[in-house]
Amino acid sequence: MSGVRAQQKEKTRHALIQAALKHLCAENSFSSLSLREVAREAGIAPTSFYRHFQNMDELGLTLVDEGGLALRQLLRQSRQRIANGGSIIEVSVHTFMDYITRNKNIFRLMLQEQAGTTQELRLAIAREIAHFTNELRDFLIVERKTDERIAKAQSDAIVRIVFSAGADALDLTGDDLRKLTDQTILQVRMIARGALSLHNTN
Amino acid sequence: MSGVRAQQKEKTRHALIQAALKHLCAENSFSSLSLREVAREAGIAPTSFYRHFQNMDELGLTLVDEGGLALRQLLRQSRQRIANGGSIIEVSVHTFMDYITRNKNIFRLMLQEQAGTTQELRLAIAREIAHFTNELRDFLIVERKTDERIAKAQSDAIVRIVFSAGADALDLTGDDLRKLTDQTILQVRMIARGALSLHNTN
C-alpha cells in the first residue's frame, strides 16, 4: 500500500516540473523549451517523458495550475493581514510583488504564454487571472458596498495594472523595484478614488 | 539612378516582412517562426534571406519599428480629433481599439515578444510603449496642468490598462468588443478622476 513504485513515479514527475521551471528565465521561454531538454535535465530518457505527460503542453498546464494555486494561497494570507487592520491596497500590492519576485519563473511563464501559441495554456492563464479579478470584485461588492458595474471595472483595472507592473518588476531590484511598487500603489489608489467618485455622482 | 535593382530588392524585402506578418496569429508566434518558413512564404531561397536581414531578430525589430510608427501616426490623428473638441478619453481609447483590430498581427507580435526571449526585441517594444506613455504624460502636464508625479503615474496606469485590454480585444468582435471598450473607457475615467482627487488633496 505504501507504493514504493508510485512514490518513485511522483518523484520523477516532480523532477520534470522542476527541470522545466529551472529553464524558464528571460532567455528561455516555455514554448522554446523542448521535451528532450526537460527530460535531460530531469535525468530520464526522452521517451520516458510520456510516462508522465502526454506532451509539453500538458506540463505547461500543470505549471500554470500549480502557480495559480500558490498565488491564491498568498491572496488568502493577504486578506487575513487586511482583516487584522492595514491598508488593503498597500498590503495587496506588496503581497503580489513579493510573490512575483519569489516565483519569477512561474510568473514569467504566465506572462509569456498569456499571449502564446497554445490555446489551452492561454485559457488556463486567463482563468487564473479571472480568479484574481473575481475575488477582488466580490470583496468590493460585499465589504465596500460598491455598485456591481463599478466594482467589476475597478477590480479588472486593478488586476490589469498590478499584473502589468509585475511584468516590469521581474527585471528590477532594490530601489527601482521599490519605486515601481510605490507608483503601483498610487495608481491603485487613483482607481479606488475614481471609482468612489463615479459611484457617488452617477 | 532609378535603380531597377534596388527597387527589386526593396520589393522582396517587403515580401519578407509581409510573409512574417502573415504567419503571425494566435497559433503562430514570431519566436516560433523559422527563417525558412518566412523565406518559403516570400518565395525566395532560405539563404537569400541573409541578403536582407542578419537574422530573424532583425526582422522582428523591423516589424516592431514599423508597427510603432503606425501607432504614433494614429495617435497624432487622435490628438487632432481632440483639438477639434471631443472627449480625450473616449476618442483615444476608440482610436487605440481601432488600431488593434486593424493591425492585429503587429500588436500580437508586441504582446508576445514583450515578455519574450530576445532582449533586443523586448527593449524595442518597451521603448514603443514608453513613447506612448511619455506623450500622454506630457499632454497631462502641459494641457491639464497636472503635477508631474501624478501625471507620470496616471499616464503609466492608462497605458497599462489600455494595452492589457487591447490584448483581450484581439479575440473579440461585435458586442463583446464594444463592451470591453466601454469598460476600458470607464476605467480610464476612474483613473482621471482619481488623479484629480489625489491632486487636489495632496
Place this chain on the structure above:
DNA sequence: CATTTCAGCTAACAAGTGTACGCTGAATTT
C-alpha cells in the same frame, strides 16, 4: 564595351527535434 557588383540560387552539413517500437527488470498483484 569591359568590369564589377550583388540578389538569388543550389547543394550540403551538423545539430536538434518529436515520437514509434519493443525490451527489461523490479514492484505489485493474484
Place this chain on the structure above:
DNA sequence: AAATTCAGCGTACACTTGTTAGCTGAAATG
C-alpha cells in the same frame, strides 16, 4: 511462487532548423 504491470531505457526514423560555400546572370559602373 507465478503472473502481471509499468517506469524507464536504447534504437531508430523522418523532419526541420540555421548557416557555409560557391556559382550565376543581370544590373550598375567606368
